[in-house]
Amino acid sequence: MTDMTPKRPLRPTAAKQKQPSSLAMWLGIADNSFTRQKTVKFGDATAVNSGRLYGIITVAFLLLLWWVAGANGWIKPIYWPSYEAVGTRLTKLWNEGFRNVPLLEHVAISVYRVLAGVFFGALIGIPLGFAMGLSSVAKGLFDPIVEFMRPIPPLALIPLFILWLGIDETAKISLLFLAALFIMIIAARSGVSGVKISKVHAAYSLGASKLQVLKNVILPNALPEIFTGIRTAMGVCWGTVVAAELVAAEKGVGSMIMIAKNFLQTDTVVIGIIIIGIIGYGIEMIMRLLERWLVPWRGKG
Amino acid sequence: MDGADRSGLLVDDVSMVFTLPGGGSVHALKNVTMNLASGELLSVLGPSGCGKTTLLNIIAGFLAPTEGAVFLNGHQVTGPAAERGMVFQQGALFEWLDVRKNISFGPRMMGKSKREWGPKVDHLLEIVGLKDFGDKPVYQLSGGMQQRVALARCLANDPDVILMDEPLGALDALTREKMQGLVLQLWKETGKTIVLITHSVEEALFLGERLIVMAPRPGRIHREYHLPFAEQGLTISPREIKASPEFIEKREEILSMIWEMEEEIMGGATQ
Numbered sequence: 001m002t003d004m005t006p007k008r009p010l011r012p013t014a015a016k017q018k019q020p021s022s023l024a025m026w027l028g029i030a031d032n033s034f035t036r037q038k039t040v041k042f043g044d045a046t047a048v049n050s051g052r053l054y055g056i057i058t059v060a061f062l063l064l065l066w067w068v069a070g071a072n073g074w075i076k077p078i079y080w081p082s083y084e085a086v087g088t089r090l091t092k093l094w095n096e097g098f099r100n101v102p103l104l105e106h107v108a109i110s111v112y113r114v115l116a117g118v119f120f121g122a123l124i125g126i127p128l129g130f131a132m133g134l135s136s137v138a139k140g141l142f143d144p145i146v147e148f149m150r151p152i153p154p155l156a157l158i159p160l161f162i163l164w165l166g167i168d169e170t171a172k173i174s175l176l177f178l179a180a181l182f183i184m185i186i187a188a189r190s191g192v193s194g195v196k197i198s199k200v201h202a203a204y205s206l207g208a209s210k211l212q213v214l215k216n217v218i219l220p221n222a223l224p225e226i227f228t229g230i231r232t233a234m235g236v237c238w239g240t241v242v243a244a245e246l247v248a249a250e251k252g253v254g255s256m257i258m259i260a261k262n263f264l265q266t267d268t269v270v271i272g273i274i275i276i277g278i279i280g281y282g283i284e285m286i287m288r289l290l291e292r293w294l295v296p297w298r299g300k301g
Numbered sequence: 302m303d304g305a306d307r308s309g310l311l312v313d314d315v316s317m318v319f320t321l322p323g324g325g326s327v328h329a330l331k332n333v334t335m336n337l338a339s340g341e342l343l344s345v346l347g348p349s350g351c352g353k354t355t356l357l358n359i360i361a362g363f364l365a366p367t368e369g370a371v372f373l374n375g376h377q378v379t380g381p382a383a384e385r386g387m388v389f390q391q392g393a394l395f396e397w398l399d400v401r402k403n404i405s406f407g408p409r410m411m412g413k414s415k416r417e418w419g420p421k422v423d424h425l426l427e428i429v430g431l432k433d434f435g436d437k438p439v440y441q442l443s444g445g446m447q448q449r450v451a452l453a454r455c456l457a458n459d460p461d462v463i464l465m466d467e468p469l470g471a472l473d474a475l476t477r478e479k480m481q482g483l484v485l486q487l488w489k490e491t492g493k494t495i496v497l498i499t500h501s502v503e504e505a506l507f508l509g510e511r512l513i514v515m516a517p518r519p520g521r522i523h524r525e526y527h528l529p530f531a532e533q534g535l536t537i538s539p540r541e542i543k544a545s546p547e548f549i550e551k552r553e554e555i556l557s558m559i560w561e562m563e564e565e566i567m568g569g570a571t572q
Contacts (some may be wrong), residue, residue, distance in 0.1 A: 196392060196393070198389045198390075198392060198393040199392075199393055199394075199395065201361070201363055201381065201387065201389075201393070202387060202389060202393045202454075203406070203410070204380075204381035204382075205361060205381045205382070205383070205385060205386055205387040206383060206386070206406050206407035206410060206454070206455075206458055207382065207383030207407050207410050207411050207458060208406075208410040209410070212410050216395075216406075216410070217395065220395070220397040221397070223397070295397075296438070297396040297397045297438065297440055300396045300438075300440035301392060301396045301440075
């Protein structure tokens with residue numbers, strides 16, 4: 001007896017895909033359940049996973065290279081110090097400070113300058129940006145200044161500030177204030193002009209006054225942009241403060257690096273650079289967290 | 302015509318000319334006159350470019366007409382005000398506020414205390430079926446739910462006239478039909494005067510007690526209908542009404558009318 005029904009081709013039973021371990025997914029070497037099903041991966045940015053394992057390899061390799069180079073004396077310590085030298089110096093700096101100033105104070109003073117600069121920059125810049133977005137008089141008055149100052153790097157202003165204000169705290173905070181100011185003006189202005197007109201119309205139709213529209217519609221609508229401005233200003237000011245301290249300062253991470261260089265203390269220089277990197281990264285992370293917490297509606301309008 | 306001693310909404314010989322930046326001008330509206338008694342539901346239909354949104358913006362007070370004027374209950378409209386509530390197509394909710402704060406926006410702006418608006422907002426939440434969503438941020442709601450918030454926000458202010466600019470335009474067919482039922486129900490319960498702009502013939506027929514078809518270039522009133530369907534919709538199911546011969550006949554009539562207008566614009570090129 002022959003079976004007349006045509007034979008169904010053997011279905012390649014989608015070989016029971018094993019769920020990759022969560023460790024493999026965390027390391028970014030296994031696709032997660034979303035990306036695994038995608039057949040088009042090249043060109044799809046969402047299908048690119050973290051590749052964390054390779055990141056770990058990179059860091060480990062660099063640290064190993066550092067250690068090997070130091071242990072074998074491949075590089076003169078004056079160009080790049082060994083592990084031990086940096087470790088010893090860090091302990092020393094921690095215990096005794098640098099030039100009679102505790103290490104944390106150097107860091108704190110730099111951070112304080114940035115915070116003060118951004119604070120005053122926001123304090124003046126946000127209302128100015130709002131005014132420029134809301135009134136043609138304000139726009140006309142300040143637009144030439146803003147557009148002229150926008151492309152000038154704050155570092156180019158350092159000599160002028162030293163001439164005007166000397167090298168004390170005022171000079172540095174004023175410089176950072178100026179660096180933050182134009183970023184904040186531009187952010188606030190674009191936050192205001194980005195408001196959807198239907199929201200403004202809706203508010204007026206619900207009986208709101210001009211002042212109420214400003215407070216209850218335009219301001220909250222601009223907050224995400226303002227936040228981005230603060231984040232950018234923090235980053236720029238952190239870079240600027242270090243540079244400003246390199247030029248002239250008694251305290252601060254930048255000055256620590258510069259003075260250490262004069263004494264050929266390369267290990268202190270390296271420590272300073274690492275601290276700058278870590279603090280900059282930390283500021284960025286904190287700002288992102290704050291952003292998610294304070295303006296959760298970003299991009300949801 | 303003197304608008305000073307009438308109740309209801311009067312659009313008195315309104316013309317609107319936009320001057321283009323490069324010279325030249327667009328005649329968006331030409332000599333549009335209509336009046337609407339208190340409690341009437343008017344839908345306005347027309348091909349794109351017929352000036353229906355411009356007309357609504359003029360009634361809302363967002364635009365001043367080049368000629369003519371709009372009167373509500375005898376006084377001239379010169380700007381937006383709480384007496385004329387507006388429901389926009391979408392994206393006009395305040396995404397930084399939760400549902401309840403959105404709905405209570407009007408009363409809060411007018412300085413009313415929570416004791417005054419609290420019960421009313423709860424009642425509105427109930428009517429639009431969002432009782433359990435008061436504390437949710439609006440961006441977590443679906444498109445249909447967001448438009449229900451927009452309706453409730455408008456009603457919380459108790460306006461004399463409700464202006465709707467394609468409020469259901471961005472919704473899927475099924476949600477849209479349900480929302481049409483809600484609009485009818487709210488119209489009946491509140492007795493508000495409603496002007497509804499739409500590009501859906503079916504929606505205009507079903508919701509409009511009166512229906513105005515506008516023609517483009519220049520935007521003007523082409524025809525006006527008095528329709529029984531909105532009244533029927535209060536008792537008969539919308540599916541049944543939309544399947545009835547009278548409804549279908551009217552729908553086809555208006556569709557071919559608009560079709561002809563579009564052909565005129567295109568110069569018959571689509572044939």
